[in-house]
Amino acid sequence: MKALVLISILTTVSPSNDTLTQYLPDVTITALKESVAVEDLASAVSDISYPELKRNGIFRPNLLSSVVPGLHIPDYGASLTSTIYLRGLGSRMENPVMGLYIDGIPVLDKNTYDFDWQGISRVTMLRGPQGTLYGRNSMGGVLSLSTLSPTDDARPQINLEYGNANTVRVGASFIVGNNSLSATYRHTDGYFTNTYKNELCDPYDGFALRWKWQKHTHENICMSNILSVNVSKEGGFAYGLWRNDTLKSVSYNDEGSYHRLSVIEGFKWHYCGQAVKTDVVTSLQLLSDDMRMDQDYTEKSVFTLQQKQLSGAGTLELTFRRTDENAVCKPQTGLFSFYKRNSLYAPVLFKRDGIETLILNNANSHIPTDIGYLTISDVTMPVNSDFIIDTWNTALFHESVFDLDRWLITAGIRMDYEGGSMDYDCMALMHYRFEPIMTQDKELAVPYIGTVSHHHIELIPKLSVLFKATDAVTLYTTISKGYRAGGFNTQIFSDILQNLTMNTMMQDLGVYLDRQFVSVSADNTEYDPEYAWNLEIGTRLHKGTLSAGASAYYMNVRNQQLTVFPPGMSTGRMMTNAGRSRSIGMETELSWNPERFRSHISFSWCDARFVSYNDGNNDYSGNPLPYVPKHTLQVSSGYSFRINNNTLDIDASLNGAGPFNWDETGTRQEPFRIKAGCRIALVFKDWEIYVRGDNLTGTQGRTFYFKSVGNEFFATDKPRMIMIGTTFNL
Amino acid sequence: MKKTIYLLLAFAVVLAGCDKSEKENEEPVNVLKSTDYSGTLTVNASSGAFDTENVKVSYIATEKADSASIIMYQVKFSPRMPVSLDVTVPGIVVKKTAKGAILTCDSIVPLAMGGEFPNYTVKGFEGEIIDDDLTFSLNFGSTPTSYQGKAQ
Numbered sequence: 001m002k003a004l005v006l007i008s009i010l011t012t013v014s015p016s017n018d019t020l021t022q023y024l025p026d027v028t029i030t031a032l033k034e035s036v037a038v039e040d041l042a043s044a045v046s047d048i049s050y051p052e053l054k055r056n057g058i059f060r061p062n063l064l065s066s067v068v069p070g071l072h073i074p075d076y077g078a079s080l081t082s083t084i085y086l087r088g089l090g091s092r093m094e095n096p097v098m099g100l101y102i103d104g105i106p107v108l109d110k111n112t113y114d115f116d117w118q119g120i121s122r123v124t125m126l127r128g129p130q131g132t133l134y135g136r137n138s139m140g141g142v143l144s145l146s147t148l149s150p151t152d153d154a155r156p157q158i159n160l161e162y163g164n165a166n167t168v169r170v171g172a173s174f175i176v177g178n179n180s181l182s183a184t185y186r187h188t189d190g191y192f193t194n195t196y197k198n199e200l201c202d203p204y205d206g207f208a209l210r211w212k213w214q215k216h217t218h219e220n221i222c223m224s225n226i227l228s229v230n231v232s233k234e235g236g237f238a239y240g241l242w243r244n245d246t247l248k249s250v251s252y253n254d255e256g257s258y259h260r261l262s263v264i265e266g267f268k269w270h271y272c273g274q275a276v277k278t279d280v281v282t283s284l285q286l287l288s289d290d291m292r293m294d295q296d297y298t299e300k301s302v303f304t305l306q307q308k309q310l311s312g313a314g315t316l317e318l319t320f321r322r323t324d325e326n327a328v329c330k331p332q333t334g335l336f337s338f339y340k341r342n343s344l345y346a347p348v349l350f351k352r353d354g355i356e357t358l359i360l361n362n363a364n365s366h367i368p369t370d371i372g373y374l375t376i377s378d379v380t381m382p383v384n385s386d387f388i389i390d391t392w393n394t395a396l397f398h399e400s401v402f403d404l405d406r407w408l409i410t411a412g413i414r415m416d417y418e419g420g421s422m423d424y425d426c427m428a429l430m431h432y433r434f435e436p437i438m439t440q441d442k443e444l445a446v447p448y449i450g451t452v453s454h455h456h457i458e459l460i461p462k463l464s465v466l467f468k469a470t471d472a473v474t475l476y477t478t479i480s481k482g483y484r485a486g487g488f489n490t491q492i493f494s495d496i497l498q499n500l501t502m503n504t505m506m507q508d509l510g511v512y513l514d515r516q517f518v519s520v521s522a523d524n525t526e527y528d529p530e531y532a533w534n535l536e537i538g539t540r541l542h543k544g545t546l547s548a549g550a551s552a553y554y555m556n557v558r559n560q561q562l563t564v565f566p567p568g569m570s571t572g573r574m575m576t577n578a579g580r581s582r583s584i585g586m587e588t589e590l591s592w593n594p595e596r597f598r599s600h601i602s603f604s605w606c607d608a609r610f611v612s613y614n615d616g617n618n619d620y621s622g623n624p625l626p627y628v629p630k631h632t633l634q635v636s637s638g639y640s641f642r643i644n645n646n647t648l649d650i651d652a653s654l655n656g657a658g659p660f661n662w663d664e665t666g667t668r669q670e671p672f673r674i675k676a677g678c679r680i681a682l683v684f685k686d687w688e689i690y691v692r693g694d695n696l697t698g699t700q701g702r703t704f705y706f707k708s709v710g711n712e713f714f715a716t717d718k719p720r721m722i723m724i725g726t727t728f729n730l
Numbered sequence: 731m732k733k734t735i736y737l738l739l740a741f742a743v744v745l746a747g748c749d750k751s752e753k754e755n756e757e758p759v760n761v762l763k764s765t766d767y768s769g770t771l772t773v774n775a776s777s778g779a780f781d782t783e784n785v786k787v788s789y790i791a792t793e794k795a796d797s798a799s800i801i802m803y804q805v806k807f808s809p810r811m812p813v814s815l816d817v818t819v820p821g822i823v824v825k826k827t828a829k830g831a832i833l834t835c836d837s838i839v840p841l842a843m844g845g846e847f848p849n850y851t852v853k854g855f856e857g858e859i860i861d862d863d864l865t866f867s868l869n870f871g872s873t874p875t876s877y878q879g880k881a882q
Contacts, residue, residue: 366812372843437845509843510816512804 088608119182129482139482769879
């Protein structure tokens with residue numbers, strides 16, 4: 001693969017340094033669905049151009065953390081885990097709270113949210129619920145990526161970067177005729193050593209390819225095709241055991257790896273009639289990935305998990321808008337539909353230590369010693385789980401924007417129908433003996449087969465008012481609703497099977513425990529959609545080189561989806577609708593870019609708490625929501641020095657988030673931590689050379705909390721990184 | 731004519747009655763067939779006697795009906811026992827009587843938890859089946875136990 005990339009670099013042309021935004025018009029062009037320009041949206045918006053992305057070293061969505069105020073995507077584990085938190089919303093599993101669109105194509109699967117990009121010309125983040133136009137999973141906001149287009153006046157570009165951990169990142173992007181093509185490859189040896197194996201546990205090799213074709217086939221018709229391919233081969237998670245208030249080094253014995261192939265093929269058709277503009281956006285999406293995990297993350301052979309899935313989906317959106325952009329009323333009506341099938345193979349393999357500690361110790365603790373005791377002779381005990389999960393959604397939406405001179409009033413509503421079904425086919429197999437009574441092992445196979453399904457209809461209204469107080473200042477208020485789709489807990493099935501096996505074995509023996517092995521059943525594995533109402537006021541200022549924005553919001557969340565670990569020595573985890581919560585917060589952004597100087601500040605404050613949450617054992621009402629940072633902060637500043645005909649760019653940044661609570665009790669906290677970065681670049685006419693540093697402060701904060709069979713684990717910040725790189729504009 | 735009909739009917743009733751009583755004598759109801767019972771199990775544990783209501787017992791007759799097994803479901807031999815067990819007493823000798831059967835056995839190792847359970851060897855098993863009633867007493871090891879149940 002490395003050779004292939006190097007050959008492509010040597011033989012291709014490349015794009016220009018800052019030219020991607022150099023030709024941007026005054027009115028920002030994005031891939032958003034809204035009928036008005038970003039500047040006229042009654043919503044909190046973060047808009048990041050290519051030069052800003054480059055200066056901040058942002059080449060993956062999770063590096064937008066804190067740059068977008070309130071956005072927190074912890075950088076840990078494999079690219080499977082795009083854990084996204086925004087405005088108090090979010091959870092580590094299942095559906096995201098943020099919609100992701102690449103050139104207007106929706107990315108359905110959260111497992112593909114984390115990828116390297118090249119040739120991204122603009123990143124736009126709408127914050128707050130955007131359910132009316134974007135539907136499911138956009139209750140926290142929508143991240144829209146605009147990629148290099150064949151109509152851009154950009155030069156071919158090649159990037160090469162090398163840094164510690166033997167990290168190599170190369171990329172190229174160019175335009176040929178009606179095609180734009182970009183590709184990137186990244187390798188790193190890894191940052192964390194698994195001391196048990198004495199090897200790095202988180203190596204990464206990833207390749208991303210993006211091809212866009214765009215053509216006006218007729219005076220009124222424009223078509224485009226966007227193909228995105230991502231391939232990665234990665235190591236495992238770098239979790240260290242937390243014991244006695246000390247974080248141990250990463251040390252586990254079983255395999256940890258993640259392989260992924262993701263293909264998104266999108267097609268857009270735009271017709272501009274005299275009265276009506278019609279847009280058709282359709283896509284086919286394929287995901288094939290395979291994760292293997294030492295689920296106990298210890299040196300013992302307790303249990304492992306594999307999660308291998310093949311997922312295919314098709315989306316279709318049809319939108320009609322009024323052609324006359326100067327009309328007072330700008331209506332938009334659309335129909336959206338998708339169907340997705342996910343075939344998931346997720347076996348859990350209990351190994352010898354797991355059979356002893358999780359199964360036998362638990363079972364024998366219930367049995368009087370004078371009666372006998374249970375033994376299992378198997379070296380490994382498989383709990384196989386096959387799932388076929390179908391999800392389908394159809395939505396009808398309408399939004400009208402009334403442009404009344406200084407006032408813009410937007411009203412919209414969407415009706416979403418979503419259905420889902422899960423076929424599960426699970427089997428646990430073991431050989432047991434009740435000693436001293438039984439003299440031979442007995443095979444016990446416990447099947448668990450069935451189907452569960454759900455259907456939901458959502459109404460998602462929106463009303464907003466924007467007032468252009470002056471040419472420079474706008475004020476807005478919005479009330480909107482969003483929802484995050486429900487789903488099925490697949491990761492709890494090993495728990496269900498484990499308990500079912502124990503109960504079946506006991507019945508087979510004719511032994512009845514006063515306390516049965518209790519677990520949820522498949523009927524309880526469905527969780528409902530989460531809803532959020534958002535009330536927001538905000539203001540924006542654009543004056544010369546100064547731009548600023550501030551918003552304050554109140555969000556009321558019902559059916560909050562939270563990941564919980566079942567009590568005791570359970571092995572699974574599951575999503576539950578934990579009750580109600582509310583978030584109060586404020587987000588601000590300030591940019592000042594006079595001539596060669598540039599500065600940017602993003603700051604957020606969020607107080608997100610349970611209004612009511614009782615898990616059956618404890619009442620957590622009033623406690624802060626776990627994993628949600630109270631503050632995010634990003635401060636960056638830079639200056640371009642002229643040296644003859646060349647430029648010396650010096651940029652520095654501080655990036656921080658926290659404090660966090662790691663669980664519902666509010667007793668485990670991570671303080672606010674800040675990391676420093678910098679970039680020094682010597683820019684010549686056709687190329688530049690730079691040095692970039694990340695986490696220069698060497699901050700070793702804990703980035704994520706994980707619990708397994710009663711043990712607590714943390715992932716930590718990646719170490720100090722120094723990269724040296726060069727960019728050629730051909 | 732009416733008198734003749736009445737006499738014939740009476741004769742038929744008497745005949746029918748005789749036939750039924752003869753069948754009862756040949757094979758009393760529920761005695762030789764496998765039957766489930768529900769009743770009270772009394773265990774005279776060292777800590778004192780305790781009763782368990784609604785205990786299901788299955789009487790499993792052999793093909794010749796001269797012996798049987800009794801399965802007691804979910805029984806405890808101590809109120810503090812954290813588990814209950816299915817216990818099978820095999821090899822019970824069955825002697826038919828006019829109204830049912832007498833059940834006896836001694837020094838039989840019961841079956842439980844997938845095998846033989848010698849700690850609770852059955853001694854002095856004495857039982858009786860009369861019509862729908864099953865009663866028996868036995869010592870499970872050193873624990874005197876008795877049962878009274880009705881056919882379900």
